[in-house]
Amino acid sequence: xxxxxxxxxxFRWGVATAAYQIEGAVxxxxxxxxxxxxxxxxxxxVRDGHTGAVACDHYHRWPExxxxxxxxxxxxxxxxxxxxxxxxxxxxxxxPAGLAFYDRLVDALLGVGITPLPTLFHxxxxxxxxxxxxxxxxxxxxxxxxxxxxVADRLGDRVPAWITLNEPFVHTVYGYAMGxxxxxxxxxxxxxxxxxxxxxxxxxxxxxxxxxxLDVLISNNLTPVEPAxxxxxxxxxxxxxxxxxxxxxxxxxxxxxxxDLSAFGTGxxxxxxxxxxxxxxxxxxxxxxxxxxxxxxxRIAAPTAPGLPFDLLDIPDVPHTAxxxxxxxxxxxxxxxxxxxxxxxxxxxxxxxxxxxxxxxxVDDTFRIDYLSAHLDALATxxxxxxxxxxxxxxxLIDNFEWAEGxxxxxxxxxxxxxxxxxxxxxxxxxxYRDLIAVHRARCAKEGSVTSP
Ligand code: BGC
Numbered sequence: 001x002x003x004x005x006x007x008x009x010x011f012r013w014g015v016a017t018a019a020y021q022i023e024g025a026v027x028x029x030x031x032x033x034x035x036x037x038x039x040x041x042x043x044x045x046v047r048d049g050h051t052g053a054v055a056c057d058h059y060h061r062w063p064e065x066x067x068x069x070x071x072x073x074x075x076x077x078x079x080x081x082x083x084x085x086x087x088x089x090x091x092x093x094x095x096p097a098g099l100a101f102y103d104r105l106v107d108a109l110l111g112v113g114i115t116p117l118p119t120l121f122h123x124x125x126x127x128x129x130x131x132x133x134x135x136x137x138x139x140x141x142x143x144x145x146x147x148x149x150x151v152a153d154r155l156g157d158r159v160p161a162w163i164t165l166n167e168p169f170v171h172t173v174y175g176y177a178m179g180x181x182x183x184x185x186x187x188x189x190x191x192x193x194x195x196x197x198x199x200x201x202x203x204x205x206x207x208x209x210x211x212x213x214l215d216v217l218i219s220n221n222l223t224p225v226e227p228a229x230x231x232x233x234x235x236x237x238x239x240x241x242x243x244x245x246x247x248x249x250x251x252x253x254x255x256x257x258x259x260d261l262s263a264f265g266t267g268x269x270x271x272x273x274x275x276x277x278x279x280x281x282x283x284x285x286x287x288x289x290x291x292x293x294x295x296x297x298x299r300i301a302a303p304t305a306p307g308l309p310f311d312l313l314d315i316p317d318v319p320h321t322a323x324x325x326x327x328x329x330x331x332x333x334x335x336x337x338x339x340x341x342x343x344x345x346x347x348x349x350x351x352x353x354x355x356x357x358x359x360x361x362x363v364d365d366t367f368r369i370d371y372l373s374a375h376l377d378a379l380a381t382x383x384x385x386x387x388x389x390x391x392x393x394x395x396x397l398i399d400n401f402e403w404a405e406g407x408x409x410x411x412x413x414x415x416x417x418x419x420x421x422x423x424x425x426x427x428x429x430x431x432x433y434r435d436l437i438a439v440h441r442a443r444c445a446k447e448g449s450v451t452s453p
Contacts, residue, residue: 002384004376004436009444012115012391013437014076015069015414016354018122018166020052021400023082025059029097032088034124035134035175039182050406056398057422062105068415068424069397070112073437077114078353078393079105080122080166083147090126090143094150102151106158117353117393118155119163119219120148120205123171123182130183135176135194138273145204152212161215163291163353164205168198169221169249180404188307189264193273199252203282210285219291219353220249223298224334228313233302237310240264241300250290250339254346256283263309289390291353292339294375297331321357321371323410329374336382336389349388352379356395358402358410361427368414368429376436394433398424 020036040051058065069077083090085098102118109116121144129140152162165171171181172194179186206216223245227238240263247259256279258268268274299313315326332355339347357371372394383389399413407419414430417423 001377002380004373004380005440005443006380007376007383007389007392007440009447011389011440012075012351013072013433013440014074014078014117014391014393015072015397016078016393016395017058017397017400018080018119019082019085020055020122020124021396021402022056022058022065022398024052024054024057026053028059029085029101030088030095031082031098032084032090032095033127034082034084035127035130035182036124038127038130039184042184045184046404047406047409050401050408052401054419055401055407056417056419058398059101061422061424063108064424065397066105066108066112066114068426068430069109069114071426072414072430072434073441074114076117076391076393077109077397078117078119078163080119080124081151082124083121083144084124084126086151087126087147088128090129090140090147094154099151099154102155106155110158115161116155116159117161117163118151118159119166120144120151121164121201122166123175125183134183134185135171135197136191138193138197138200141197141201141204144201145208148205149208149212152209152214156209156212156214159214161217161288162209163217163219164202164209165198166219167221167293168195168202168218169245171198173244189266190271192261192264192266192270195248196270196273196278199249199282200278202253203278203284206285206287207281215288216285217287217289217291217351217353218253219293220246221293221295221354222246222250222335222339223294223296224331224338226297226299226315228299228301231302234300236263237302238300240309241298241312245298250343252279252282253287254290254343254348256280287348289349289351290339290347292335292350293354293395294332294335294352295355295357296325297328297334319367321367322360323358323405325357327357327371327374329371329378331378332375333378333382333385336379336387337385340387347388349390351391351393352389353393354395355392356412358412360411363416363425363427365427365429368427369432372429372433373436 174181176191
């Protein structure tokens, strides 16, 4: 069986974070309010009333965080740019002080040999745009493209590849359908236009990035779906869930059409949101790569109550993370070979842009080491089976603000953060990841190939 050390030469090693989860400094240097500032102020919305107002204070402590990354020997760092820092109301001219933060960050990363991989939207929409309808408003897609161009004009001379959106599935479902993330709207299936407007935003921004000679990716949260039984009802439910979670966000990008959404009471126009020509805009710029965020598979059964066409079940008899998510490393292999089988030559090279787990451990995080090593072995198996995977960015560099779970609930970092003092302490997984990268690189060099800087 192939293992993680068999990953190909040139394979890129990284870590991932997101702006609202680490930066803090929500009122500094002209940053405007985001939907997460509003949502976290809502009583009961976030565990223990936590907010990202300080988070990991990365806005001030970024040199220390870059030193930690340097210590890992990374090839790349995936972070997100806070739209409300760059355009405080989501429209109009740049806020120079906000953009300057990312300019300094990019230069410092390059200075230590780490390639920046920015995500333009990781859920922190400027509140002013939400007040105008947020992603239910088609205009937000056009505002996003303008913002993307402003950022690329400033950083594109040094940043070769860009991720447009993070996990439009999670933002649509948690943020607009269920209301458990910002902006906290509980529209259920009436949220479907949010999916289309994000994909339209991707397409419009991708064209502008491409015009500037830049590579374009998008990060989708994907899950292999397993039916609870081979009964026709369970199979139909699993198919419906697969359509909603996986195909809704990948078919338009790779095949130029929406999947059959009849199980969700809509045709391919997503409640009238899709206009003629939109799918051409979404696919106008082929993806340089597909970002895949993988955490766990999903087991699905036929619904037991009216409403959605599926029930979500737990996967028994496997370990579970602190979040209660089942640990199934082979799910990653399954997901990747399934993507290859489904999309064939339409599938661009894949980069794993998130994978990791929350644990209750302190710094002796053997659960995380087991999780990461098993997932990387599964990844190497998928590569050996012919899937083109170019890199792996683990979630996350440091413990951070885990959305509705707040600051202390779910720790995903290779580095422990004491949120009272902001003291960073590398965990055992930090040393493990550092050594893995070094050994892999040495092995590739010995075999005569040289990995990318
Ligand atoms: C998100 C991250 C989040 C992680 C763990 C992903 O869905 O992109 O922001 O922290 O999962 O929940």
